[in-house]
Amino acid sequence: MSNISNLQILSDIPKLGSGIGFRGPWFYPLTSGEGRKIDFLEITADHFMDAPNWKIDQLKKLNESFTLIPHALDLSIGSSEGIDEVYLEKLAEVVDLTCPPYWSEHLAFTKAAGLELGHLAPLPFTNEAVDVVSSNIEKISSVIGKPLILENITYGIAMPGHEMSEAEFIAKVLSSSSCGWLLDVTNLYINSVNHSFDPILFLQQAPTERVVQLHYVGFTKNTKGYLIDDHGSAVNEEIWALMDEVINQCRGVKGTILERDSKLPSFNEIIEETDRARNLGRKHKRWD
Numbered sequence: 001m002s003n004i005s006n007l008q009i010l011s012d013i014p015k016l017g018s019g020i021g022f023r024g025p026w027f028y029p030l031t032s033g034e035g036r037k038i039d040f041l042e043i044t045a046d047h048f049m050d051a052p053n054w055k056i057d058q059l060k061k062l063n064e065s066f067t068l069i070p071h072a073l074d075l076s077i078g079s080s081e082g083i084d085e086v087y088l089e090k091l092a093e094v095v096d097l098t099c100p101p102y103w104s105e106h107l108a109f110t111k112a113a114g115l116e117l118g119h120l121a122p123l124p125f126t127n128e129a130v131d132v133v134s135s136n137i138e139k140i141s142s143v144i145g146k147p148l149i150l151e152n153i154t155y156g157i158a159m160p161g162h163e164m165s166e167a168e169f170i171a172k173v174l175s176s177s178s179c180g181w182l183l184d185v186t187n188l189y190i191n192s193v194n195h196s197f198d199p200i201l202f203l204q205q206a207p208t209e210r211v212v213q214l215h216y217v218g219f220t221k222n223t224k225g226y227l228i229d230d231h232g233s234a235v236n237e238e239i240w241a242l243m244d245e246v247i248n249q250c251r252g253v254k255g256t257i258l259e260r261d262s263k264l265p266s267f268n269e270i271i272e273e274t275d276r277a278r279n280l281g282r283k284h285k286r287w288d
């Protein structure tokens with residue numbers, strides 16, 4: 001498929017607005033009147049694989065009121081040994097159940113030499129890694145037909161042997177695999193501080209035309225001054241400033257997801273943050 005036609009597929013994705021990552025304690029407010037203030041939901045696909053009936057019923061109930069975007073954690077798209085077919089089949093079932101306009105995974109690996117790493121590990125920015133990811137995505141696309149968008153992750157140490165910058169690597173992977181970009185604004189900001197680069201310059205070199213959706217959440221700082229993506233804080237002003245710039249530059253962005261995982265605040269605080277993200281999208285005319 002040509003680059004132009006797969007860009008067209010991404011641009012045909014409907015506008016979604018301002019959403020949140022679904023977490024269990026928010027099931028009740030989401031399915032009562034408060035839920036009307038949230039535009040769409042991301043669900044962690046892994047939480048609904050081999051799930052008991054009550055969880056599948058919960059998913060169906062959410063899907064009555066919201067567009068649901070499955071977000072997978074453990075497909076290990078960068079593994080040179082290929083894709084785990086059992087996991088892929090389970091993921092395909094969740095995608096089928098939710099019928100989303102697209103789904104997402106991380107540009108990373110979680111399995112190596114038959115071992116589960118238990119976390120998202122960064123790939124070396126090499127042509128070989130681009131080829132591995134493209135070949136894995138070819139296999140994935142033969143099972144899951146919906147468009148896939150890939151997320152940039154944080155990395156503690158830069159992998160050795162890079163042949164290109166992270167921005168070039170993301171551009172090559174997305175164009176060779178016909179994927180969109182889930183731009184995690186907080187991950188970009190954290191990497192820019194921890195590895196001393198300018199996030200605005202990064203955006204100038206990155207394939208912003210492929211951005212479909214954003215992630216954002218607050219960060220914390222450790223005693224050595226390193227930023228940590230613990231998904232447990234209110235959105236910092238530095239992140240709001242970068243969100244503004246990213247939404248301005250990414251003309252095709254369809255939606256934003258607040259990705260709070262720990263120290264869950266009241267649902268009112270979540271609504272305030274999603275309102276602010278929605279208003280940024282309106283300011284730049286990305287949605288109504």
Ligand SMILES: [Fe+2]
Pocket residue numbers: 151184187215259
């Ligand atoms: Fe994220």
